[in-house]
Amino acid sequence: MQLIEGSVRSYAWGSRTALAELTGRPAPTDHPEAEIWFGAHPAAPSTVVSEDVTLDEFIAVDPAAKVGAGYETLPFLLKLLAADKALSLQAHPTKEQAQEGFAAENAAGVPLDAFQRNYKDDNHKPELVVALTKFHALAGFRPVSRTLQLLEALDVPELASYLSLLGSGDDAADLRGLFTTWVSLPRDFVLPLIDAVVGRCRVLLSDATGCSVEEWMRPSLETVVTLSTEYPGDAGIICSLLLNRVTLQPGEGLYLDAGQLHAYLGGVGVEIMANSDNVLRSGLTTKHIDVAELMRVLRCEPLADPRLAADEDGVYQTPAPEFSLRRMVRGDVREVSGPAIVLSVGAGVTVEQQLSGTVMDLGPGHAVWVAADADSVTVTVDNAASTGETAAFIATVGR
16 A cells, blocks of 8 residues: 545635545635545546656556456546535536547647636546535525425515426426526626515525515525625526535535536535546636537436435445445444545544555545555554544445
């Protein structure tokens, strides 16, 4: 096993304190730190400390030995993520869509680092995030019947003409039609609509009129108000009303497959995904937006409940073949075979390779790489040192 150093990614929505404090570095940082990548993605590969090479270079010397037969590189990417404000409203392509889009942009001569580039690689990006703190997100389209309840409770006259786009009986078609309409509205039309919706949300949240809304609606209204301050005039503000508003408690997970519209709103978590950086955006960002391409990959079937709990072994079961993620808490002991990354997020985490006699104490934010051809390791969370919350994660290839 080898100690690996994660690659810090600075994006405007990140935190100047959360990741620094978690990893024991001085805070606040000079720039917002949004993610720390642990993996072999060429955009920001981890460094194998003992070899002074990047993990993708280390694997490339002998892929079969390092990641096993059938893979040319590590098929998953593990991240620490900290959001101080909303990420872009986005979705990810299927494998086939990514291959087509990547090839088309290459053939058109679009540089990989071009602002207008949609596809950074030819892979899909199913993803799982597990909360380390209370974690807020928009995740998948809400069932239409609930969205109609919400819009009717808002009682905004400017919304009335749009309600007729819902309720035909074909929920996916209805949601596609309404979302496409809102996200494509000319600025002269969208700004008055946003102002009316935000103003009404503020009134209902203040209870100034004596008109109360159901408790489940309040987070959606609060999100509209928050987004209006973070991304003023953005169509994503009203589009958020169509999506499930989810709050994860520490240890709860959220799984999103290809085509599911989502935006993380705030909190700290661990995220794992297929080894890709393909993102199609529709709003809540200063980055490139390509609505037409987003609509090509978007799935509009309602997602009743996107939350995911770990099973009795601490594993978050997903259909993604590229990855599996296991959560470890106080008193846990697990044997791990490679290819794997063990990431510490708490105190009292020890990794031991018995045959070599190597023992590492992993502080929060530190990780070790275990190759496919390496001896298995034992990960232990000390019963006394840990606080009882999540202490470590084990990321492996899906089984």
